[in-house]
Amino acid sequence: MRDILDLDRYPLDRPGSPAWHALVGHCRAQLAADGMFSLPGLVTQAALTRAMAEITPLMPQAFTHKRSHNIYFKPTVPGLPDDHPALCKVETASHTLCADQMPQSVPVWIYEWAPFQVFLAAAMDLPALFPMLDPLARVNVMTYRTGERLNWHFDRSDFTTTILLQAPEGGGEFLYHTDLRSDDNPNHDGVARLLRGEDPLMQTLRLSAGTLNVFKGRNTPHCVTPVEGSTDRVITVFSYYPRPGVVFSPEERLGFYGREG
Numbered sequence: 532m533r534d535i536l537d538l539d540r541y542p543l544d545r546p547g548s549p550a551w552h553a554l555v556g557h558c559r560a561q562l563a564a565d566g567m568f569s570l571p572g573l574v575t576q577a578a579l580t581r582a583m584a585e586i587t588p589l590m591p592q593a594f595t596h597k598r599s600h601n602i603y604f605k606p607t608v609p610g611l612p613d614d615h616p617a618l619c620k621v622e623t624a625s626h627t628l629c630a631d632q633m634p635q636s637v638p639v640w641i642y643e644w645a646p647f648q649v650f651l652a653a654a655m656d657l658p659a660l661f662p663m664l665d666p667l668a669r670v671n672v673m674t675y676r677t678g679e680r681l682n683w684h685f686d687r688s689d690f691t692t693t694i695l696l697q698a699p700e701g702g703g704e705f706l707y708h709t710d711l712r713s714d715d716n717p718n719h720d721g722v723a724r725l726l727r728g729e730d731p732l733m734q735t736l737r738l739s740a741g742t743l744n745v746f747k748g749r750n751t752p753h754c755v756t757p758v759e760g761s762t763d764r765v766i767t768v769f770s771y772y773p774r775p776g777v778v779f780s781p782e783e784r785l786g787f788y789g790r791e792g
């Protein structure tokens with residue numbers, strides 16, 4: 532792992548040590564303040580180069596996903612008229628590789644490395660985190676080509692774990708508004724204002740390649756702006772759960788990946 536992660540800067544391999552506790556404390560403080568933490572340069576340049584060399588030849592097999600959706604990924608929302616601006620449709624386009632298409636690859640090695648899971652659980656203040664059993668959903672690599680983007684959405688999962696593998700020349704920025712809604716207050720008008728591009732509290736994050744980014748996206752709407760230039764934005768997305776053995780249903784796999792297995 533020492534060749535893949537910068538363990539001198541981020542001592543994930545020394546759980547329980549003072550340096551490890553200090554890092555976990557830093558991440559928890561960031562999460563509490565901003566709903567997010569980032570570890571720039573966690574993945575080494577050599578490992579990023581290797582990851583791209585593994586992934587690039589697989590790209591023709593990726594599932595091209597173009598879709599029109601609203602921020603909720605739901606056709607209707609109770610209590611909201613169908614013509615409410617919070618329900619306005621936005622466009623997303625990307626290309627997804629699944630874990631079963633890259634069983635031996637840098638992203639899957641990091642995903643399965645137990646000290647990474649132990650560190651993430653501690654940062655999230657959870658007793659434990661487990662990798663999914665789902666052969667497709669556990670690790671995804673999403674590629675965005677010029678003009679493509681991930682549009683505004685709320686995540687269904689409590690938190691999302693990403694590592695940027697390749698940064699685009701321009702665009703591809705991560706926009707978010709921390710806790711725009713809460714479990715008690717859906718803040719539909721705030722959502723509508725965000726979608727109109729008039730939210731003064733929206734923040735922008737420009738990730739560099741090799742950065743781990745962990746965020747709580749259930750009540751924090753976020754999106755990725757259109758990629759500019761000829762270098763694709765390539766990001767790996769990891770799914771962990773507080774209980775072991777989680778899998779998607781065949782219908783979910785069909786919806787996300789265009790195949791059931």
Ligand SMILES: O=C(O)CCC(=O)C(=O)O
Nearest residue numbers: 686691693705755766768
């Ligand atoms: O590509 C990103 O930076 C964000 C990914 C994301 O929001 C998601 O997978 O739900």
Ligand SMILES: [Fe+2]
Nearest residue numbers: 685686691748
């Ligand atoms: Fe998301």
